[in-house]
Amino acid sequence: MSAExxxxxxxxxxxxxxxxxxxxxxxxxxxxxxxxxxxxxLIRYKQTYLGVAWAIxxxxxxxxxxxxVFGRFAKMPSNGAPYEILVLAGLLPWQFFQxxxxxxxxxxxxxxxxxxxxxxxxxxxxxxAVVSGLLDAVxxxxxxxxxxxxxxxxxxxxxxxxxxxxxLAFLAACAAGIWFSALNVRYRDVRYIVPFIARLGMYVSxxxxxxxxxxxxxxxxxxFGMNPIAGVIDGFRxxxxxxxxxxxxxxxxxxxxxTVLLIFGGxxxxxxxxxxxxxxx
Amino acid sequence: MKxxxxxxxxxxxRGVGKKFHLGGGAAHxxxxxxxxxMLKGRGGxxxxxFWALQDVSFDVPPGQAVGIVGRNGAGKSTLLKIMSRIxxxxxxxxxxxxxxxxxxxxxxxxxxxxxxxxxxYLNGAILGMRHAEIRKKFDAIVAFAEVESFLDTPVKRYSSxxxxxxxxxxAAHLDSEILIVDEVLxxxxxxxxxxxxxxxxxxxxxxxxxxxxxxHNLAAVQRLCTRGIYLENGKLRADGxxxxxxxxxxxxxxxxxxxxxxxxxxALKPGEARFVSWELIGAKGEEKHSCPTASLCEFxxxxxxRADLKDATLGFVLWNxxxxxxxxGNTVSNHMPLLEIGEGDYEIIVRVRLPVxxxxxxxxxxxxxxxxxxxxxxxxxxxxxxxxPETTLPEKWQGxxxxxxxxxxxxxxx
Numbered sequence: 001m002s003a004e005x006x007x008x009x010x011x012x013x014x015x016x017x018x019x020x021x022x023x024x025x026x027x028x029x030x031x032x033x034x035x036x037x038x039x040x041x042l043i044r045y046k047q048t049y050l051g052v053a054w055a056i057x058x059x060x061x062x063x064x065x066x067x068x069v070f071g072r073f074a075k076m077p078s079n080g081a082p083y084e085i086l087v088l089a090g091l092l093p094w095q096f097f098q099x100x101x102x103x104x105x106x107x108x109x110x111x112x113x114x115x116x117x118x119x120x121x122x123x124x125x126x127x128x129a130v131v132s133g134l135l136d137a138v139x140x141x142x143x144x145x146x147x148x149x150x151x152x153x154x155x156x157x158x159x160x161x162x163x164x165x166x167x168l169a170f171l172a173a174c175a176a177g178i179w180f181s182a183l184n185v186r187y188r189d190v191r192y193i194v195p196f197i198a199r200l201g202m203y204v205s206x207x208x209x210x211x212x213x214x215x216x217x218x219x220x221x222x223x224f225g226m227n228p229i230a231g232v233i234d235g236f237r238x239x240x241x242x243x244x245x246x247x248x249x250x251x252x253x254x255x256x257x258x259t260v261l262l263i264f265g266g267x268x269x270x271x272x273x274x275x276x277x278x279x280x281x
Numbered sequence: 282m283k284x285x286x287x288x289x290x291x292x293x294x295r296g297v298g299k300k301f302h303l304g305g306g307a308a309h310x311x312x313x314x315x316x317x318x319m320l321k322g323r324g325g326x327x328x329x330x331f332w333a334l335q336d337v338s339f340d341v342p343p344g345q346a347v348g349i350v351g352r353n354g355a356g357k358s359t360l361l362k363i364m365s366r367i368x369x370x371x372x373x374x375x376x377x378x379x380x381x382x383x384x385x386x387x388x389x390x391x392x393x394x395x396x397x398x399x400x401x402y403l404n405g406a407i408l409g410m411r412h413a414e415i416r417k418k419f420d421a422i423v424a425f426a427e428v429e430s431f432l433d434t435p436v437k438r439y440s441s442x443x444x445x446x447x448x449x450x451x452a453a454h455l456d457s458e459i460l461i462v463d464e465v466l467x468x469x470x471x472x473x474x475x476x477x478x479x480x481x482x483x484x485x486x487x488x489x490x491x492x493x494x495x496x497h498n499l500a501a502v503q504r505l506c507t508r509g510i511y512l513e514n515g516k517l518r519a520d521g522x523x524x525x526x527x528x529x530x531x532x533x534x535x536x537x538x539x540x541x542x543x544x545x546x547x548a549l550k551p552g553e554a555r556f557v558s559w560e561l562i563g564a565k566g567e568e569k570h571s572c573p574t575a576s577l578c579e580f581x582x583x584x585x586x587r588a589d590l591k592d593a594t595l596g597f598v599l600w601n602x603x604x605x606x607x608x609x610g611n612t613v614s615n616h617m618p619l620l621e622i623g624e625g626d627y628e629i630i631v632r633v634r635l636p637v638x639x640x641x642x643x644x645x646x647x648x649x650x651x652x653x654x655x656x657x658x659x660x661x662x663x664x665x666x667x668x669x670p671e672t673t674l675p676e677k678w679q680g681x682x683x684x685x686x687x688x689x690x691x692x693x694x695x
Binding site: 008009010011012013014015031032035036039042043046047113114115116117118119120275276278279 | 362381
């Protein structure tokens with residue numbers, strides 16, 4: 001793909017056993033990576049009447065519904081924080097994660113045509129699908145920054161650490177995207193599993209409520225906290241609200257370890273099944 | 282096989298094979314299928330193995346243009362896919378020296394919602410061009426495709442001709458040392474095909490460029506390539522100068538068209554008939570399936586019959602590449618009497634003048650009976666190849682018909 005490849009010799013032979021990750025190759029194809037993410041962003045809102053406004057409308061409507069249902073009707077505690085901001089802080093990483101796994105899990109199957117006609121490292125496809133969700137996330141952060149003063153929530157210096165927690169959500173999304181996209185090529189069951197996770201995950205993760213003070217057995221608390229997105233949501237609230245409940249460290253650490261394990265496991269699984277994609281997809 | 286010294290190849294293919302599992306092997310689409318298959322055990326799956334390619338070896342020295350010919354399913358596309366790293370070989374090894382691009386179709390990754398401009402960048406990137414490279418060639422691509430005024434229109438509003446022109450234009454501006462091309466020229470109208478051929482000509486004649494080219498358009502293959510490789514049933518049948526390889530391919534085509542299923546004439550059951558082969562009368566050698574446009578074509582079609590018909594009619598249809606009927610007729614519309622077709626071989630002569638665009642045309646002949654309906658219909662291979670006209674007219678003004686116009690100019694009388 002690049003000029004430096006001129007003199008090198010490529011050897012094509014059956015790949016047997018464990019294949020190395022070859023992340024360097026991914027770097028050489030970074031431009032294509034960017035182009036695919038750019039394409040996904042361009043086509044996402046083409047032929048929609050409201051266009052990018054959807055990126056604002058979706059969180060606004062969800063926040064409104066959650067605030068009414070959890071805050072007003074169910075009277076869930078908010079530690080004195082405005083419920084709207086509390087929900088938006090949870091919704092922001094969750095919505096990114098949800099979009100990312102939905103888009104990336106189907107990405108390889110949707111790109112079947114390209115896969116069977118052109119070679120490039122296939123990892124680019126699910127990863128660029130995750131990356132293309134960043135724009136929506138940035139818009140949501142903008143929305144948050146606008147709403148905070150309206151709901152009398154002062155900006156805190158901790159806000160600067162938001163990208164760190166966002167990075168953790170990004171890694172979790174990549175892990176899920178790599179696994180689901182590769183599994184989807186062979187097992188179309190994934191098509192049913194992912195929407196299920198996307199729908200239930202919203203309630204299993206503390207998007208619409210605070211959870212530290214709920215009474216539950218320690219084992220269940222740990223399991224609940226091990227959800228990487230639960231940890232990220234805690235982190236977001238810690239950055240945004242002074243009335244936060246802090247971070248539940250045992251779950252946070254276990255959850256992120258799980259993410260790292262899933263990423264490496266996923267990379268190996270992906271690389272080792274990649275050779276069959278063009279024949280199966 | 283010619284062997285090159287180890288340092289003088291651009292591509293070296295050694296013992297390459299590709300095995301597919303038929304039926305059960307690939308059908309494990311859901312977990313349940315796989316679980317059921319595991320419960321049933323894996324016995325019996327081996328019999329479903331199918332070698333799409335087996336023990337293929339050849340070297341291509343830098344700068345050579347190689348044409349790969351063979352029937353559908355002979356393994357040509359599988360070979361190109363392995364060379365382009367899209368699918369893995371089961372056996373063997375391929376070494377490639379230099380920057381390689383493969384064009385297995387035009388317009389890969391084109392998105393209907395995106396504009397022409399956006400698609401040029403996207404498609405270029407997918408084909409392996411760098412951003413700076415695409416920007417540099419952008420104007421040339423647009424000019425070649427002749428879509429200047431539609432650059433910001435989504436390509437879903439393009440006519441199919443414009444779409445194909447744009448797609449080919451991007452591909453035509455790839456400049457890598459090794460180019461792998463599959464059937465790309467089978468698109469577009471005759472005039473654009475000619476333009477593409479010319480572009481391919483430039484590409485292959487440029488010094489140092491290695492080209493591997495698969496096409497059913499034998500005339501194009503012959504024009505572009507000096508060396509031929511002929512695949513049959515996944516195996517390499519012939520390798521040598523293009524003309525020799527084409528000859529043996531043509532021979533194989535002619536002989537097997539007697540009975541496409543590999544059986545002999547005896548396989549014809551009583552009551553059956555088959556269109557066996559065709560050629561142009563007066564043409565010879567490789568030319569017997571091609572003729573210049575606007576000439577009178579005299580088709581000789583051979584029919585082998587074990588039928589016993591007293592009320593037969595014959596039909597003849599010529600299709601173009603866009604599946605449109607160019608010309609059609611039958612013995613009834615020609616007010617001919619019903620034919621008697623018994624056992625034996627028949628020669629059917631059809632004469633028609635074809636002032637049509639250059640390109641490949643499909644012969645479609647049929648034998649019918651007033652009482653029994655259709656007895657046989659044959660889509661004849663190879664296709665008729667109409668060669669371009671000798672004209673000074675620029676390509677974009679060449680119409681559907683190549684009929685010359687007559688002009689007569691004089692002062693008007695009041």
